[in-house]
Amino acid sequence: MRYNLSELIAQGEGTRLEFKSTIHTAYRIARTLTALSNTSGGLLLIGVSDDGRIAGVDSELHEMQKIEKATDFLIDPAISVSYEVVEENGRPVIVVEIPESDEKPHYAIDEKGNRTIYVRAKDKSIPTNKLMLTHAGLPDSQLLQSTNVRNLIQVLRKNDFITAKQYAQLVNISEYRASKLLHQLTEHGLLLMIDRPRPVRFSLRVTE
Template identity: 40%
Template sequence: MNLKRQILEGEGVKLDFKKTITSCEKIAKTMVSFANNIGGRLLIGVLDDGTIKGVKDETEERYMITRAAHFFCRPALDPIFEEIYYDDKTVLMVDIPESTEKPHYSLAEDGKWWVYIRVKDKSVLASKVVVDVLRRGADEKGVLIEYSSKEKALLEHLDKKERITVKEFCALLNIGRRRAQRILVDLVLSGVLAVHTTEKEEFYTAM
C-alpha cells in the first residue's frame, strides 16, 4: 500500500487520521460509524494535516483499539491490523469492514449507547429513521409498500420541491413524527427515497 498516496487523498468517508488513541469512547464512535457505513480505515500515527509522526508504542495502540472494539461497541467489532513502516516510523493501519450486523452502537462518556454514521470526514449521530433503516436493512427482507394518499402526497411534493425533512413531512400531512418516520423508513428501504445526512440536517429526496 502506498501510504503517502493514501494520506494525500485526505480524511473522508472511508479514512481517518489519528496521532494516537487516548479515548476508547472517541475511537469507538469512529469505528461504529465506519461499520454502519461502507467500512473504513484508521491510520494511527498520522496528524490531521497528513504529517506522519508514527506511533510510540504500537502494542498500546492495538490494546486501546481492541478494547474499544470489544467493550465500547455493540455488537463488538473485529478490527484488522497492519503495521506500515515509513522513514523509520511505524504507522498502524486499522481496517473496519462494513458490518452485516447493523446498526452498531458506541458507548459514550455519559454511559449511553448511540449509533453513528460516517458523513464526509465526520462521525455523525444517526437519526431514528437512519437507525431503523440500518436495522431493517440488515434483516434482508423485502418491503412491501402500499401507496396510500400519504405516500402519494409525499412523492407529489418531491416532484415540486425535490427535498423534504421529517418536520416538513409532518406539517405537510398533519401527522405525528413517529408515523412520519415509519413511512420514510419504508420508502427508503424500498428504494423510493434516499436519505441524506449532513452535520446540520437530514433530508429526503426521490430516487
C-alpha cells in the same frame, strides 16, 4: 505490505478514511469505528495527523489496546477489525481495517453508559437516532439518471448535508415529494439519514 501509505494519505480523509495522530481514549475511537462499521467500512491511520503529516506512533501496543477495548467492550454488538503496521522513514503507522458490518446498527457506548449510533458523513462521524437499513442494490438506473437525482448528487459532493426543504427548493418540487425521494434513496443505500439534531438531514453514503 498491503498498503501504500503515501497513496492513502494523498486521498485525504473521507467517508472511508480517517487519520489520527494518536488515540486519546477508547471511548472516542469507538465512535469512529462504529461510524465506519455502520456505513461503508474503511481504514483508520494511526500516527498520521489531520493534515496528512506522518508522526508515527510511540507504542503500537498502547494504541492497539485502546482499539481492542473499543471493539470488544465499547461497541455493541462488538466488531472485528484487522491491522497492519507500515513504516515510513522509520516512523510506524498503524493501518486499521474496519469492514462494513452485517450486524448493523452498532452502538458506541460513552463514559456514562449511553449508547449512540454513529454514521460516516464525508470525513466526520455523526450521531443519529436510527440507522435506516438498506435494501440490496442501488435504485434503478432510470432513477439515478433523472435530473433531480443528478442535481442532488452534485450538491452533496460539495456539501455535507441537505434537508428535504432544501432539496425541494433546489429541484422545484414539493417538500413531501422531496422527502419521499430522499428516503427512497436512503433505503437503497445511496444516502445516509441523520436525524440528530433536527431537522433530518441527508448525506451521500460514499463520496469517493
